[in-house]
Amino acid sequence: MRQDVARNYEEAKKLYEQHGIQVDEILTELERIKISIHCWQGDDVRGFLFRDQELSGGISVTGEYPGAAGTPEQLRADLEKAMSLIPGSHKVNLHAIYADTEESVDLDQLEPKHFQSWVDWAKVQGIGLDFNPTCFSHDKSRDGFTLSHADPAIRQFWIDHCKASRRIGAYFGEQLGQTCVTNIWIPDGYKDIPVDRLAPRQRLKASLDEIFAEEINPDWNLDAVESKLFGLGSEAYVVGSHEFYMGYGIQNNKLICLDAGHFHPTEGIAGKLSSLALFTEGLLLHVSRPMRWDSDHVVIMDDELIEIGRELVRNDLLGVTHIGLDFFDASINRIAAWVIGTRNTIKALLRAKLEPTETLKQAELEGDYTTRLALMEEFKSYPFGAVWDYYCERMGVPVREEWLSEVKRYEQDVLLKRFGS
Incomplete structure (x- = not known):
């Protein structure tokens, strides 16, 4: 010392x-306290299943800093380096497109075996894994709709993908002895003012009901649903709004994910935590930093982060809240981005505990x-x-x-x- x-x-x-x-x-x-460190900061949300597919769903990564991971091995090495600079033992959050396989497999056909190398690696590292279906950057999401799509065949594709994702999450939890949180976010919405706001939400509700129909051991996998206010290409209307998912999550006993960048530009999420805690058995946080729009900047020690930490500590919510990160910046060193954001999140919790x-x-x-x-x-x-x-x-x-x-x-x-x- x-x-x-x-x-x-x-x-x-x-x-x-x-x-x-x-x-x-x-x-x-x-x-x-475990922070779920998002893998997609390391390679600009490209993944490994469809390397040539352009980003879609309102997701945009800016910057061309050299050194982005191009293989699963490189990404895992970069994560190891980042975690070696962050105090504590944490988790890694994967998207479905980060499958490590030589097979030609589509999203609806994914199985736990396609992520076995990640599980083996996590065992060596002594960490847990979280998971997310990837409902973007795919030919079947080109028009901006997935689980609420009007075409039953396309909608079924995404339902099957989310079903497969839950099974993969359960495998992670069973193998690693740490509960996996599988979080569903979709980009569905309209760029301009719609006529019918109800029908897409009816289809989304039916899709979610089908996805969650299979019972899965909650010790292995917990389901979360994530809302959004607007995004690029869905400025006028988002099917999965905060009100929609808050109602669905409470009614169906699912974790409600609050992403710090998914609300009005001047709206913070800290004050929502105590309200939701009264009606849910758990919460999922995506700690991010919006600037002008949902741009997912690297988390800094700003007022909102400090307030999130205080709300979690003052209301004794750390035991029922899963904390993950969600930002991506290709204009700076990607490993530094992980380290800065994760260390700041832990600092905010420490600062709150010291009050x-x-x-x-x-x-x-x-x-x-x-x-x-x-x-x-x-x-x-x-x-x-x-x-x-x-x-x-x-x-x-x-x-x-x-x-x-x-x-x-x-x-x-x-x-x-x-x-x-």
Whole structure:
């Protein structure tokens, strides 16, 4: 243990303990929190099934930074490097297009065997896997509709794909001993104002009912449904709106996924957590950073992230909330993007845990809003960074920006050698 890190930590502990905050216990709790790290940051959402297929469904990745992963082996190596710089043991989130197989197989024909290399790798790494059907970037999604498509044959294709995805998720959970969350998001919607908003939602509801008809052990797989406000090509109407999925999820006991970038540009999701927690058995978060539209920027330590962390901690929701990341930026080093976003998400949770929550709640209950405001403001400058540095050092990962030199070395030794090859 570095002496400066240990010394700063001990001084910080004294300040926090004056308010009854047990820092050592908090760090032990932090170790148990798993962030689901999205694989698609590493290769710009290309996947391996259909490498020549253009991105669709309102998804766009900008930038041409060298070194994007082009094979499953490269992507797993990049994920290993990123995880070596992030404190804690976490999960990796896969999309269906990341199947690792030599077979020519379409989405509706996918089986667990097509992901066996990912399962074997996850066992070695000691991590869990989450999963997502890929309802975009496919010939059968070209017109912007999948599970709500008016053509029964196309709709059935996507239903079968989602059924297959649930079975793959269950296999992940059974093999790895960590419950897999399989999340369904579809791009369905209209660019301009529709006449009939009801019929597509009726078709979507029927499709979901068929997908979820097969009972799967919840210890192996949990289902989630993800809403969206708008996207490129669906600016006027999205079939799977927040209201639709909130109703469906509550009625059918599914996780409701809240993506930080899927609401109005000035609308935060932190305040929604306590409301949904009253009516659901669990939540799924996709932590992202919107800018102007659902552009999925790398997560930074902004006000919204801090508020999400506070809501999870203050309301004791970490035990029922699955936290995943969803951003992709090809304008910067992709491994650095993973590290920045994941470390910030963990930092936000730590920062929230280092606040005097019970004291603040008691002051609020007694109507002492002066104390509430004063303490909330003063704790903004408390030395949580010293605690974070100690946690990183204890977990064997670089302290502060020291991780960046590791990424730069990897870029020179590995990533740049891919460029132009």
